[in-house]
Amino acid sequence: MAMERSVDLLVVFLAVLKAGGAYVPVPVGYPLGLVLGVLGDVGAVVLVTDGVVGAGEVVRGVAASGLPVLEVGPGLELPEAGVLGDGFDPGQLAYVMFTSGSTGTPKGVAITQRNIVELVGDTGWGNGAHRRVLMHSPHSFDASTYEMWVPLLSGGTVVVLPPGPVDAERLDSCLRDSAVTGMFLTAALFDVFGG
Numbered sequence: 062m063a064m065e066r067s068v069d070l071l072v073v074f075l076a077v078l079k080a081g082g083a084y085v086p087v088p089v090g091y092p093l094g095l096v097l098g099v100l101g102d103v104g105a106v107v108l109v110t111d112g113v114v115g116a117g118e119v120v121r122g123v124a125a126s127g128l129p130v131l132e133v134g135p136g137l138e139l140p141e142a143g144v145l146g147d148g149f150d151p152g153q154l155a156y157v158m159f160t161s162g163s164t165g166t167p168k169g170v171a172i173t174q175r176n177i178v179e180l181v182g183d184t185g186w187g188n189g190a191h192r193r194v195l196m197h198s199p200h201s202f203d204a205s206t207y208e209m210w211v212p213l214l215s216g217g218t219v220v221v222l223p224p225g226p227v228d229a230e231r232l233d234s235c236l237r238d239s240a241v242t243g244m245f246l247t248a249a250l251f252d253v254f255g256g
Contacts, residue, residue: 062200063087063096063120065113065224069133069202071209073109074156075166078174083154084108085169086175086201093122099167100128101156107131113224151175158203172206181214191215195244197222204245211243 062084064070077084085103087096094118100108107129110120124130150235155174159167194212196219212219220239225231229248235241 062109063113064129064133064200065110065220066196066200067111067224068221071219071221073133073211074200074209077109078155081153084156085120086156086158086199086205087119088201091119093119095118095167096123097126099159099169100126102169109133113202129246137227151178151227158201170203177206177210178214178250181211185213186211191240192217193220194218195220195239195241195242196224197227198245199234204247207245 062070062072070168074084080237085099085105087099087108089096091099099121105128109131111133112120120130122131151174154172155177156173157169158169159169191211192210192215194208194217196205196208198208209219211217220235220241222235224233236244
């Protein structure tokens with residue numbers, strides 16, 4: 062997936078899992094060679110994109126490699142999918158997230174559906190402070206697992222920060238307007254608020 066942070070991104074994550082697949086977030090800033098390496102490592106069958114700004118070269122390069130590209134967005138018509146299974150097998154791969162790796166070569170970390178359920182089942186989330194969680198992290202960063210799955214699987218709400226830079230003004234506005242109760246803060250993001 063090479064997509065911006067959006068509600069469509071959440072829908073695609075859910076659709077992939079419901080169909081029995083696994084997703085692989087691809088950072089938009091990755092060079093084409095790195096993207097092709099990641100997609101080859103996992104045996105990707107399709108690249109899903111939303112026409113995100115800055116991904117054009119990567120999308121064209123992936124399409125030229127022969128891998129199908131599906132652009133989601135308004136007006137996308139899909140064939141009838143038929144009846145899908147329940148989509149839950151604890152050992153089923155849910156996603157592969159690539160780290161930068163100490164060698165500079167990305168390394169894939171495989172996460173199963175069981176791993177996600179165990180994260181969500183942690184009793185630390187049960188204090189009510191994670192009912193409306195802000196999704197602002199790149200979907201290729203492991204914090205997005207908390208931001209998305211903890212509220213979704215606990216009956217809460219994912220509040221999606223609109224695409225664009227994550228700065229203090231936009232965050233402040235979103236936090237106030239959307240009554241966010243929980244969010245993940247890196248040290249760098251904490252500095253944005255403190256600076």
